[in-house]
Amino acid sequence: MTDPRLSDSSVFPDPVYKETVLCPLFDGAKNHHVAAFRAIDRAHLVMLAETGILDAGQAGKIAGALEAIDAEVDPSTLVYTGEVEDFFFLIEKELKKRLGPDLAGRLHTARSRNDIDHTLFKLGLKARLDVLIGKAIALHGALVAAAEREKATLIVAYTHGQPAQPTTFGHYLAAVIEVLARDIERLFEAYAIVDLSPMGAAAITTSGFATDRARVAELLGFAAPLQNSYSCIAAVDYITSTYGALELLFLHLGRPIQDLQFWTSFEVGQIYVPNSLVQISSIMPQKRNPVPIEHLRHLASQTFGRARAMLDIMHNTPFTDMNDSEGETQSMGYQAFDSAERVLDLLAVLVAQIKVDPARVASNIRRSCITITELADSLVRREGLSFREGHEIAAAVARAVVASGGDLVADGYAPFLDAFEKSTGRKTAIDAATFAELVSPEYFVAVRTRFGGPAPAPLEAALAGYQTQGREFAARLQTLVQREAAAAHQLKQRFDALKGNA
Structure with missing residues (x-):
């Protein structure tokens, strides 16, 4: 029997393989990774x-x-023809035109598409993380400013979808912060996991x-450099750590966004x-639709879903260099960054502009009796009752008020x-004015002075800490960005110096 390899006259690439695999990969490289290719070559x-x-x-x-x-080839205008396998080989082909095959081929000494690819992808993620972290820090600042502005503004806090206790909007925002x-x-x-270079690992x-x-x-x-060379081409934890962090960020942001949707309801x-x-509304002139909150909600969910998909793609892949983690997957992941940036920008603007409606808050507090917990607590402190007895008295009062x-x-x-008299067999020392103070929302908040509470002292201390934290975040990011800029400047200087030796 004849070995089929000896009689195979087919020519790479098969037209369907070209259109379904090579062309999309080429387009992804020319759209996302040209600058990184150039930097790696240099x-x-x-x-x-x-x-x-x-x-x-x-x-x-070679430098020349x-x-x-770079001057003569505009990647954005290129159409994949199948003459070369991918963007890397296109550059090598262009080098051969200008230098001949021997000198052109020397640039590839001691490297492989394996280490080049993962370096490309890491450079792409680093640039996107720079932007994303900056926008997250800006949202952090917007939330801190809003919390400072609203630190004394009463709201109704909900548990299980029902009015629970009064707090301040600043205290709520502090939890989000x-x-x-x-x-x-x-x-x-x-970022720290992404920030290790695979270059020099070559194939393995x-x-x-x-x-x-x-x-x-x-x-x-x-x-x-990332130390172990096998890890350079096999480990995808730089992908899973990035998109895992992205997934959690937007899972968490989706929750206060949902609260805002609920709290803005009629x-x-x-x-x-x-x-x-x-x-x-296009037909109902009385309707005010706060649709930016809806867009925030679904864009946060889209970001979460796209980030989760990146983790799913990495699941049960072999611990080696493999296409699952490469070009098309990376391009898909960038969509998560695109929607993420939109959410962070819009949420920062929304938080800066929304206001609490004090009349509605006061009405909801009145109708729901949510300050009654403090009456029970005060009975323990002022009348020497057990909490359970104080709780039962407070519950009876709430039932009577709601019923009427x-x-x-x-x-x-x-x-x-x-x-009180039915439960204890005696009269209370609390007069009407004191009772009114004890069940007021202002008093409820003011006495909660414990660490982390909504009273002015603990909340102001927390806000001061968040402000410091925000400045530290910004300084850390600036250090990373400055290091990248300094590296780019040094690379340009050294590359330009090489050209003088041509």
Whole structure:
């Protein structure tokens, strides 16, 4: 039997393979990774020259050819023809036109598409994380400013969808700030995993050439090279850490967004959205639709879903270099960043402009008797009762007020006197004025002075800490961005110096 390999006259690429795989990969590279390709070629060339693997004349000619390609070839206009396998080979083909195959081929000494690809993807993620972290920090600042502005503004806090206790809008926003701060920390942690260069791993095991991996990492703006060369081409935890952090960020942001949707409903109405963020119904002129909140909700869910899909794609893949983690997957992941940035920008603007409707808050507090918990607590402190007995008296008062459709402050004292005497067999020392103070929402908040509470002292201390935290976040990001800019400047200087040797 004849070996089929000996009689195979087919030519790569098969037309269907070209259209379904190679063309989309080429388009993804030209749309997303051109700048990273250029930086990698230059950094690798500088390293080859500095280590003596290429002499000055060779490096200078290659540098000049690379610059000519940049000037003469516009990637955005390229249409994939199948003449070369991918964007990498297109650049190599262009080099051969200008330098001949021998000199052009020397640029690829001691590297592989394996280490190039993962370096491309990491550079793409680093740039997007820079932007995303910056926008998350801006949202953090907007939330802190809103919490400072609303630190004394009463709202109804809900549990299980029902009015529970009064607090302040600033106290609520402070809780959101703390979760966001932890999510920002996760983004920085993900960045640190991305920030290790795979270049120099070559296909799997590095190279017999005396390359300098640390130098390439430095020129590309990485913190250091990733140590194990197998890990450079097999480990995808830089992907899972990034999209895991993104997934959690938008899972968490979706929850207060849902609260805002609920709180702006006609029936609750404790949050007012200004006209600039309201759309009017096309047929019902009375309707004010705060649709930006709906867009925030579904865009946060889209971001969460896209980030989760990236984790799903990595599931049960082999621990080796594989296409599952590469071009088309990376391009799909970038969509999560696109929707993420929209949510962060819009939410920061919304938080800066929404207001609490004090009349609706007061009405909802009155109708729901949510200050009654403090009456039970005060009976323990002032009358020496057990909490359970105080709770039962307070419950009887709340039932009576709700049944009469009354107001706890104005109508609760008589039921209180009756319930207290029936439960204890004695009269209370709490007069009507004191009772009115004890069941007021202002008093409820003011006495909750414990660490983390809504009273002025603990909340102001918390806000001061958040402000410091925001400044620290901004400084950390600035350090990363400045290091990347310095690396780009150094790479340009060293590359330009090579051209003088041509």
